[in-house]
Amino acid sequence: MVTAEGEWNVPLIAQFLPADSLLQVVGMPPPKENLGEDTFVWGLEPKGGFSLKSAYQLAADIDGEDGHTSWRKIWRWPGPSRVRHFLWIAAHGALLTNEERRRRHLTATSSCARCKADSEDAEHVFRLCPFANQVWELALPQAAHPHDTRPFKDWFMSYLASPENQVRFGFVFWFLWRSRNDLIFSDIAEAPNKLTQKILAWEVIAQKSQAADNVISLGRSGSRRDVAVGWRPAPTDWLTVNSDGSLIRPSGSTAAGGCFETGRVAC
Numbered sequence: 001m002v003t004a005e006g007e008w009n010v011p012l013i014a015q016f017l018p019a020d021s022l023l024q025v026v027g028m029p030p031p032k033e034n035l036g037e038d039t040f041v042w043g044l045e046p047k048g049g050f051s052l053k054s055a056y057q058l059a060a061d062i063d064g065e066d067g068h069t070s071w072r073k074i075w076r077w078p079g080p081s082r083v084r085h086f087l088w089i090a091a092h093g094a095l096l097t098n099e100e101r102r103r104r105h106l107t108a109t110s111s112c113a114r115c116k117a118d119s120e121d122a123e124h125v126f127r128l129c130p131f132a133n134q135v136w137e138l139a140l141p142q143a144a145h146p147h148d149t150r151p152f153k154d155w156f157m158s159y160l161a162s163p164e165n166q167v168r169f170g171f172v173f174w175f176l177w178r179s180r181n182d183l184i185f186s187d188i189a190e191a192p193n194k195l196t197q198k199i200l201a202w203e204v205i206a207q208k209s210q211a212a213d214n215v216i217s218l219g220r221s222g223s224r225r226d227v228a229v230g231w232r233p234a235p236t237d238w239l240t241v242n243s244d245g246s247l248i249r250p251s252g253s254t255a256a257g258g259c260f261e262t263g264r265v266a267c
């Protein structure tokens with residue numbers, strides 16, 4: 001890896017490493033025999049020894065200015081857990097965009113299937129693609145580019161933590177990704193206004209189900225009052241039943257179930 005003159009053999013190294021890694025290597029002084037044998041060194045400690053504390057700090061820095069805060073912002077997102085998981089994956093750059101697939105040698109082209117831009121990375125899918133931009137303009141205009149030009153990660157994390165906009169922001173993300181996959185894998189091209197209608201509908205459903213988790217309505221129609229509830233065992237001489245049902249409209253399929261409880265034992 002080193003020439004007879006003691007310099008990095010750049011053409012040789014370039015055969016094995018991608019350009020960004022090559023630049024990192026040639027940015028370091030080449031090894032010299034008079035400096036002794038190679039050895040393992042942990043660069044985050046002055047004496048070169050590994051420490052859990054510095055490794056922990058590194059992990060937090062990789063996750064952003066404050067790794068804990070980013071983590072909590074996402075896990076506190078008040079919507080369906082599958083969308084929350086998706087946002088977590090998106091925040092860690094782990095979505096298989098075409099740029100990411102090309103980087104992993106899974107495809108030869110990284111272009112956007114929708115607008116044919118050269119590189120479909122996460123910022124393109126969720127922000128810069130004209131399609132995404134139209135959806136933002138309809139669903140959450142203040143977040144649309146170029147009204148908000150903050151760096152991608154700052155933009156993402158700040159809206160995700162915004163009490164007024166976080167639910168809608170998360171759903172826009174989720175539906176932009178689903179729509180992108182529908183186009184690529186099922187050849188379904190949905191119009192921005194149709195997708196926005198879905199986003200707004202899901203936001204309402206999520207907010208209602210969130211409220212329903214904590215509140216039930218009592219009384220006849222017109223005289224209802226909402227009461228906050230929580231689970232507690234029924235009194236010993238009582239029998240309680242928890243029930244639920246659902247209907248799938250197109251097929252008419254229905255299902256219902258219940259659970260009787262005596263106060264001590266559910267059956």
Ligand SMILES: [Zn+2]
Binds near residue numbers: 116130
């Ligand atoms: Zn595009």
